[in-house]
Amino acid sequence: MKLKKVSKFMTAFVLSLTMICTAMPLNVNAETMQGPEVDYDFDGKKEYPKILFQYDEYGNRFMTLLSMQMVRRIGMENDYISNEIDINPFKYRGSDVRVVDLNPKDKQKEIVIDYSEDGAQSYAEVFSFKNGTLTKLATIDTYPGFTNGRTIESSMNKKTNQLEIFSCSFYPFQHTYYRKYKLENGKLKDVTPNETNANIFDKPLKIKAKKSIKVLNQKMNKKLFYINSGETLTVLATNRKSQYIKVKNSAGKIGYVPITTKEWRNDMDFDRGYGDHRLKQYPNISMYEMFDDLPGFN
Template identity: 25%
Template sequence: MNLLKKVTALLLSLAIVIGSIFVGTKTNSYAATSKSYIKELKIGKTYYYNLDGGKYKDKIKVYVSKNDNLLLRINDKTIKVLKYDYEYSKHNYNRLPYKCNVRIYNFNKKDKSLEIVLNYREDLQEGYRILKFKNSKCLLDKIYNDSYMEKYDSNTGAITLSEGNWGLFKDFTDAIGRFGCYYKIQIKGYKIYNPYTSNTTEDARKFKYTADKNLNAYTNTNSSKIAFTVKRDEKVNIYSFYQKGNKKYIKVKNSSGKYGYIKIGSSPLFEEWLMVR
């Protein structure tokens, strides 16, 4: 690769790194509904909310234990550790300022239950932990790392999350390096459903990846028919990710405007991988 090519690739790589870090600001088309919560729980204060649609309200308290863990207590029966070493993280000046809040949401009005959500930001990453309780028992406890809540629809239980490269689709980092994407999860009752597909952000789609070797692009994720071959040093744009079990594909568009699906593994597929890693 000549000097000009290296400089160009490096500049493009830096652009997508910045876009990935600030993945939460990928577009202005989403409403800032992550603030549409019922209540933010203050540490040490007791609250009463009906979490499961039963006859009585539940007693809820968030507090810090003697060994500095952030705890959630429901009806004086169930205790969940929300965050270990809370005070250590809060005052560790080798890290970015630690932010953590606990809020009550109603993501799906139809299931007649509420969610308790821990939102944390640490080491350039933001994430969420979603919990649901019934009869004081925790029936749902799901963590989404390196993600940002863009919006949710309380009529359907659909939550739109944007992600950097260490979240639900983190396995794609091994193949392409850093990226930004967004997808919808759905809450129904005490179950949460993850998608098979995520779409790359507008900034990520503008980035052109240079194939490090010849790559076969298939017509779809269930087909063995080759739509086209991406030649070594040919550039493509990445539009989406697909993962189901061990099957993982990236949807690409070549210079001719054709779309296809490239199967990924654990090895890098593009020259820019080392620069954007």
């Protein structure tokens, strides 16, 4: 009789243990890293983001970010832990965790994680911590990343209170620029102007004309000057909505060159600048036939 009771007890114990183990996350080899420790919610107490991550099976070259929590120290112990929030489960070459203040009036600071995925695609994830709750504000896709080792960068413009994300466009040819975001009513809003700067990383974008190019005023109704065949010009900015590039010739004169584009397939194509872009005055000639020294990162 006692043997039966012991047998039933052991069976129940094993079943309950199995259920407990099954319910627990199987991040056996997961590790943690700590972000900046500051007063994120302006309550006079400091917190830090604790991020759970896992290295891949091939060593420490790639990591997978899993989740994040806010931790507040009390004495020698971490006795306060916020809600846990998932992070995109991709493999990353590396990541950078920073603290920014996108709106000095709302009494909260934000967390930005910059990272580059295995495969060269880059992202920035933005989180807020307020009233004891951690919230994801946005995942910003800055595709494509850069195969030459340069990854996404974000920076805070304190004059405008805007988050500036280093990104890449294909309009009308591949170049780098900054996308701009502002926090309004608890939501991250894309406030990137239609006319954006055009660079090649941190250098001016200079290309050489293979044909003579007529340069117009901003209203596109008056010729200002010509860029001669063989002359090097600097591309200062692009505008996908109004379809032009803003250029400067070797003498320092500035003007606009209209662009024509075949219809974009979808909003994502427009956002990234994909399309068959050509100068409006040379609609049958590709950009590669128009210019030498066009940039390319892939």
